[in-house]
Every structure is written in structure tokens, then in C-alpha cells.
Amino acid sequence: MTALGSTVKCLVWDLDNTLWRGTLLEDGDVLITDEVRAIVRTLDERGILQSVASKNDHDLAWQRLVELGIAEYFVQPRISWGPKSRAVREIADALRFAPSTIAFVDDQPAERAEVAYHLPDVRCYPAEAVPALVTMPEFSPPRVTEDARRRRQMYLAGEQRVAAQAEHVGPDEDFLRSLRMRMRIRRADAEHLSRVAELTQRTSQMNATGIHYSDATLRGLIDDPHHEVLVAGMADRFGPHGEIGVLLMARQPDVWNLRLLATSCRVVSFGAGAVILNWLIDQAARAGVHLVADFRRTERNRMMEVAYRFSGFTDSACACIATLPAAAGVERLHLAPSIRSSPSTMELTAPDLARASVLPETV
Template identity: 40%
Template sequence: MIKCIVWDLDQTLWRGTLGEDEQVLLPEENRALLEHLDASGILQSIASRNDPDAAMEQLRKLGIDHYFLYPQLGFHSKALSIQTIAQKLNIGLDTIAFLDDNEFELREIGYFLPQVARYHAWSDRNSLMEAVGQGGTGTAESRNRRVFMQAQEKRDQEELKFSGTREEFLKDCDMRLTIREAREDDLARVCELVERSSQYKTFSQTVDPDFCRRYRASTQSKLWVAELEDRFGQYGIIGVCFLRSGDGNVWIDQFCISCRVGGRGIGVVFLQTVLDQCQGMGNPCFKAVCCFTPTKRNRPVVILLRTLGFRKSQSQDGQGGLEVALPVAHVACDWITIIVDKG
């Protein structure tokens, strides 16, 4: 899945070469593509060998500078630039596509970063569109993904300037986490989050709206979502948990949170809260069992689960699992205000 398009500038984003030609022009098809990708929730950045000040000034003149997150401008390796972008966005290199008009540059990226998808700026345009899809999910989160990331960038900048401890900074962020059962109009976002998550996802299987509806309809299961906001803005639905009870157990069929909110205790608070709530789902529950599929990228969710006391399940039924006795011991994250919305 492509999550970010990285653009070259000269003869790619615009026609002409900055500093050599009298002016550079932005083709209307590229302006339309910028708008389409942004509305579809595809992030965009830049890796270009250009003078940073001159390039940013040109982007501002064209009225498109706001589309690009963490642009990498200068005369260093584009491979290094793409690695920096992936790190700052906290996404895998295999979710990035690089767009350039120069075959040498494309081949160089292929040599050093084979995980990155590469497209010629003009001859591969149809292939690029097929790869990113013809439209987004239509969720508020996908339409506003760039805005969310820009709020995150501002948060990161303020944290660097903050003189106190990390815990004091997190308290200063005024995070409010609303946890509630999913509604019908949440289901598209639930499916999107399950599909897009990689680092903080327990089970590799994706879901569709019909599955979510059947899950919600059962008296033995609940579908929970978590919404986050802080003083930097609203993040929308950033967490999903599929829970069902039976035989004295709570089964966590799927748990995931957005990678962009990892590292703040949000996933721990979300999961321990829904496990507390599940005691009211019917018969008493004595153990929580989490269905788990290890991948190359989901080590962070293992750490999250172990923080709450989860350990390898003794009975896995041929399918990996982690378990913990209930109630779970609470981990103090007093910088987060928890709101349980019971409708």
C-alpha cells in the first residue's frame, strides 16, 4: 500500500529547471494530481537537489507548498532524503513511491532502496494512478491526513523546544481520549485503520464493513473505537478493538492503533480501558486472550501488550496468541484524560 508520494521537482513536479530557466511552470495535470492525492489521504513530500530557500519560495509562489511534509531539499543523496522522510513520517520504505523524470535517479533509488516503488514522472503516470487507487475511503481521517500530520510536526517541534521532562510535555499537550462503541458511520474508518496499521496491529487479517456489522450485532462481542484530540488539534479515530467474551475469557480478535500516535501510552490506556468495560458484557471473565500474528513490523504492539502483562498463551489452537489474567494491572498514564462514552 502506498502511503506517501515523494516528488522530484525539476522536470517532474514542474516543467523547467529552477535557477537555469527564466521561469518554471506547474502543469495543470500535476496540480490536479496533488489535489487528488491529498483528498485521498496519500501523503506527499519532496526529494530534490535544489537550493532549499529558492525551491520553497517557488513552491509558495505556485501555492502548493502546504501539500508537502518534511521536504528534503539540498545537494545530498535522494536515497538519504527518502530514508529521512520515511523516518519522520514513521512509515515503511515499502509504502513510499518515488516520482522522477531521470532514469539514473530512479535506478539509483532501486539499487539502494529496492523497497521503494519507482515511477517515471510522465511515462509511468497511469501505473502510478493504478497503484494509489482512484479515490480515498471517504473518511474524515483520510481527507485530513495531511492536516493531522502537520499538527504532529508542530507537536514535535514544540517538544524539541520544551525545557521540562517528557512526561511534563505530554501533560502540557492536554490529550483527551474518547473511548466508545463503534457506530455505523465509523465502519469505513475502522476498516481503513485495520488495513493501514502495521506497527501497532495484533492480527494481519483485514476486515470489511459487513464483517463489522455482524460483529456489532452479536450479543457476545463489541467493537470499540478511540478518538484523540489535544491542544494541537483533532486526530479522529486512532484506535480499534474487536472484543468478544465466552467460556470465562475475553478474546481480542483485532487490536490496532495508528502508528502516528504511538509512544505516548495511548494504546495501553485504550486497551486497559476496554478490558475493564468488557466485565460488563455478561458472565465474569477471568482471562484475556489476544489473537496475534507476528510480522516484520509489529514488534511495537508486542511491547504494548507486555506492558499490560500479556504473555505467550499456553493454548494457541494453532494460531499464535498472548494472554493475561483479568483484571489487568493498570499502567499509570496520567497525562491522558480518558472519556468513556456509553452513548
């Protein structure tokens, strides 16, 4: 297990003399080289989102991107005459990404300096570095899953959801029901390992311990009858959200230890985390066991603690906690489970853990 990695989640491009050759308002007929096109496609296939922060006339610049056949690759573009640091911050906020996961490339040293001054965690690169981007470790994730390859499409579907919600009139629950959401929780297998490992690495706000599990560690847990490795996926009428959550749990006869719960921040507003927790609490109640959740504070996972507390986990001591192996820096939250109702805003398909056999030995 290692700390969360430093792979770039989104590369923000300047346009003039960076993405394309020339200055739009002076040259008009600016062009993108085949090499840059290939770089944009490669980063997209690796699951790295891309955006634009450019001082330009918005309509003219966007129209040129459309004419060049490359506009579809850029999410949450910011094209205006304001400071680029503000544009980059808005992009990060819209994507719910930490500044440390954002990269910015610009041909102007003054623009890079302005972004670096206001957003010191953003990684800045000169335009001369563009040909080498795809070879840099921060732009080369160790694994590329199916969800990664379609990450841009999923974010674009997310924008459609946001637009639909803005147009909706009535209670929020009615809107959530209108999405016709479906969640499937299943036991992870070898095919899921890369996505599960990716979730533990990329998720920071909704990661209960901030721990990254390697493929090898996960493979060992999947093969261990005393552990459950579960992955949750979601879809709705706009399309798939992909795999959005992972649970790692150690099972003893009288207590289940939730060692990790991580969910994508993209589905927080849809109540995905609450649905997963309520399902697990219900399963524990039906199995007649206590639940103990590991929590380790990080700079960004306050929301995860709130989710646990809201679901009923407390600091109260329980004799069952003493039987669990200690972990450095980890708090233990306890819950005596009760039967929970089925979710009212989505269809849930999940395994019956309460009926699964558990060996009597301790973990």
C-alpha cells in the same frame, strides 16, 4: 480477511521536469501545469501524503513552491544535493512509514535507479507516468474517510507537537499533560466502518495480528451481540489526531478475547496504546472475566507484542483458552485482570463494558 494492502501512503516528488516544467536553476520561472495541480489535490483528498526529494537550492526551491501556491501540500520535504535515496529514506523515517508504502516519481532514470537500488521496496515511476497516477490502483484507496481527507493537516499538527516537545524543559509527563489530550473510546457504528477497516489495513507496526477486516465482516461483528467493535479517537490543543485505534473483541461469560488491537503509529509516543489496554484490562477486572489477546507475528509488529507484555499479558495457559475457536498462526496471550488507575496524562471517555449484558451462549 486479507493481508495488509498495498495502497501508497506517501508520494515523493522530484521537482525539475517532474512536478514543474523546466529546471529551476536554469529557467528560474518554472511553472506547474493545471493537470499536475489537480493530481496533487486529488491525491491529497484521498489521504495520500506528498513530499519532495529534489537536488536543488533549498531556499530557492521552497520559495518557488510557495509562489506557485502549492508548498502547503508537501510534508517533510528534502531539498539538498545529497543522494535521493537518502532523502526518501529520511522522509519515510520521519513519517514512520515502511518503504513499501512510499512511491517516488522522477524524470531521470539514473535517479530512479539509485533509489531502487538502495530502497528496493519503494515504488518508482517516471515523470511520464504522472498523468496516470490517479487512475492506478495503488493510488486509489477503496474508501476515503473524513480522517483521510484531513490526513495532511493532522501530520502538520504533528510537526507542531514535535516542535513544542523540543522546546519543552522538564519531565516528559509534564509535556504530555501540557497537550491537554482527550481520548474517546466508543462503539463503532455504520458511519465508523470505513475508518475501522482503513485502520486495520494501514496500520502495520501497531497491529496485533496484521489482519485486514472488510466492511462486510465488520458490519457482521457490529451486529453480533457476542462481539464488541470499538474505535478510539484523540485530540489535543493542537487539533484532532482523528480516529487512532480499533479493538475487536469476542465476549463470553468468563473470558473476553481481544481478537485485534490496532493503533496508529502516530500516537505511540503519547501513550495511546497503553491507555487503551489499561482501560480494557480495568473493564475486564470489573466484569470478573479473563482476558485473552490474539497475537500473530509479522515483520513489523514487534512493538505490539512488547505493549501486550508490558501490560501483563503472558504465555501462561488458562482453561478459558480452550473454549475459544482456534485461528491459524495466532498466539494466545493471557491475563488475569486487575483494577487499573485512570490515565494521568489525558482525559478518557469510554463506555462501561463491565455493565453491558452478555448472552450465556459461547461465541
